[in-house]
Amino acid sequence: MSKLQPVRGTHDLLPDEYRRFSHVVDTARDVARLYGYREMATPIFEFTELFARGIGETTDVVSKEMYTFSDRGNDSLTLRPEYTAGICRAFISNGELAQQLPLKVFAAGPMFRYERPQKGRQRQFHQIDVEVLGAPEPGADIEVISIAADILDRLGILDRCVLKLNSLGDPQSRQAYRAILSDYYLAHESRLSEDSKTRLQRNPLRILDSKDEGDKALNAQAPSFADHLNEASRDFFAAVKDGLTAAGIPFEIDPTLVRGLDYYTHTAFEFVTAHIGAQGTVLGGGRYDGLIAELGGPPTAGIGWAGGIERLMMLANEPMPLPRPVVMVPLGAAAEAKALGIARALRRAGIAVEQDYRGTMKRRMQRANKLKARAAVIIGDDELARGVAQLKDLDSGAQHEVALDKLVVALKG
């Protein structure tokens, strides 16, 4: 490492890029606010146990992607790989949150997963996150998906995304189906791909969305989940689909949509796009009614999603351009001192003002141009003596004299 470089899979967000980052977060936050969701944050690391238990020991995230370390007290800690487990933990840790259900939250922050970086995948990445706790009704599913669609719309990318929807059923349906599916693949194990043989041990549902041709042939004959949902699960799924239709949100049913975290039940969904490479999921989530009880809390339903900020940035419109500043161009020490007071008065009137710390007039005018300033306030000895400034419009080049105490008015218009 001859050059100082950031850790693999991490990146600096330089100012231009950070603006686009903020634009995504600000947009999401504002939409969530319109739905009555309140923002909160949890620590970026937790006891390893939380993720291991919550997400599932056999999942890829837990078994091979966690950033886990021991602290000086020999506790095993892990940088969070996703937000849901932490929010559920916070719900359990802070009893007052259960006093007023449903709890609707918005959150955003960095996540960490030890993976091979590629387009749309980094080791430190950032997510926006929406969760509803304590609402077992399908209305909550519809609402969180609606928020997602609105955010994508405001970012100008909804028309390049497709909403994929599936039901994983309630735990009873899921267990039953899992057993049936497992038996089916076991009977044909020799024909499965190597990857799928592993999946059979870990999560047979995953075989359903294998890209291997041999697996696909087997999948065509496999028992379908839709046929094995119990009545309650079918009704729930129907209510979600009807609600989305009523809300005017188009979707596609995707029976192969399974998702990698163990805690999902009922609704699973993803907004996917073909425009950002192989990692096409831009936002995904589902219902996790058993998670909070599993973690030791009071049985509480949950549903939510997470969206990848970097992936959204790849698609999103440019944020609005920044307001153009006014630049102070004082000539000489006395004018420079005077300009400080004027600049402050202008800023207190809400006008963006930049003043260099040094430089000739030419230098300052060049800087003004690079800053895309709209105007320059030029104050030399002569102007200073007369209590005026030369106000130059940098687009037209026109310049005229303005009394110092009239500058705010002149620049406000």
Next chain:
RNA sequence: GCGGCCGUAGCUCAGUUGGUUAGAGCGCCAGAUUGUGAUUCUGGAUGUCGCCGGUUCAAAUCCGGUCGGCCGCCCCA
């Protein structure tokens, strides 16, 4: 973790079958007389050719390793 491609100035790239002081555009800096930018003109600086090692009289160019990036698999945001 696996497979493929790639790595030359701040940025985008050129660099012939290995052969002397490695180039362009953009950007940057400085000038074109007195207190005026963006245009124009003139001049200038910049690279351990990702890093380490090997082959060779000679390597940016060939070989190996390593680090990093990209693309795909796995999986996911």
